[in-house]
Amino acid sequence: MQINADLHVHTTYSKDSLITPKDLVFYAKKRGLNAVAVTDHNELEGAYKIAKETDFLIIPGMEVSSSEGHIVALNVHELIPKGYSARETVERIHKAGGVAIACHPYVYFKGCLREKVCETFDAIEVFNARAFPYRRSVKKAEEAAKRFGLSRVAGTDAHYGPQIGYGYTAIEAEASTVEAIAKAIVQGHCQPFGGPVPVVVNIQQQFLRLKRMAKKFSHT
Numbered sequence: 001m002q003i004n005a006d007l008h009v010h011t012t013y014s015k016d017s018l019i020t021p022k023d024l025v026f027y028a029k030k031r032g033l034n035a036v037a038v039t040d041h042n043e044l045e046g047a048y049k050i051a052k053e054t055d056f057l058i059i060p061g062m063e064v065s066s067s068e069g070h071i072v073a074l075n076v077h078e079l080i081p082k083g084y085s086a087r088e089t090v091e092r093i094h095k096a097g098g099v100a101i102a103c104h105p106y107v108y109f110k111g112c113l114r115e116k117v118c119e120t121f122d123a124i125e126v127f128n129a130r131a132f133p134y135r136r137s138v139k140k141a142e143e144a145a146k147r148f149g150l151s152r153v154a155g156t157d158a159h160y161g162p163q164i165g166y167g168y169t170a171i172e173a174e175a176s177t178v179e180a181i182a183k184a185i186v187q188g189h190c191q192p193f194g195g196p197v198p199v200v201v202n203i204q205q206q207f208l209r210l211k212r213m214a215k216k217f218s219h220t
């Protein structure tokens with residue numbers, strides 16, 4: 001069966017995201033997705049908590065800040081510590097039974113892996129819907145996918161509900177379960193889809209973030 005999933009979404013368990021668990025499910029359904037991966041920064045507990053509280057298919061994961069760039073770990077059952085090299089981080093993800101994805105490896109302004117992308121990864125995020133510069137980063141990621149024989153996936157890196165689903169992966173899985181999805185990604189039974197989040201949606205996000213910060217500030 002085909003499962004369409006945004007494989008890179010941050011919730012309020014990441015301090016920089018505006019997406020509440022309720023928003024997550026609401027927008028994922030609205031965009032016609034069948035599943036969504038929760039990939040908060042160096043945090044795993046929230047993903048499992050959200051998965052328990054909804055019937056919608058949640059792929060628990062996290063985004064690990066390795067010392068050489070960000071790495072998305074899907075289907076891990078224990079927290080992967082930050083600060084290790086990319087290779088060591090991937091090894092730890094595999095030991096924890098997870099899938100290691102080189103996320104936004106060639107963008108500006110984010111922790112990106114660049115020349116640290118290597119064959120030990122399972123997949124590479126060829127489309128990151130919030131990547132800048134978008135086209136160039138896609139082209140470079142496609143080249144790396146070919147060079148290292150990595151599965152190709154997409155995600156939004158959403159930090160605001162309406163951004164969810166602009167990047168998504170169509171996964172040909174044997175069943176509608178997290179395990180089957182993880183297996184299909186590792187085997188390359190997946191295709192990235194989508195395009196960049198419209199500028200206006202990103203501006204709305206920044207506006208709401210500033211508003212929230214101002215509110216916090218006025219309370220202290």
Ligand SMILES: [Zn+2]
Binds near residue numbers: 063070111
């Ligand atoms: Zn990142």
Ligand SMILES: [Zn+2]
Binds near residue numbers: 008010063
């Ligand atoms: Zn991210």
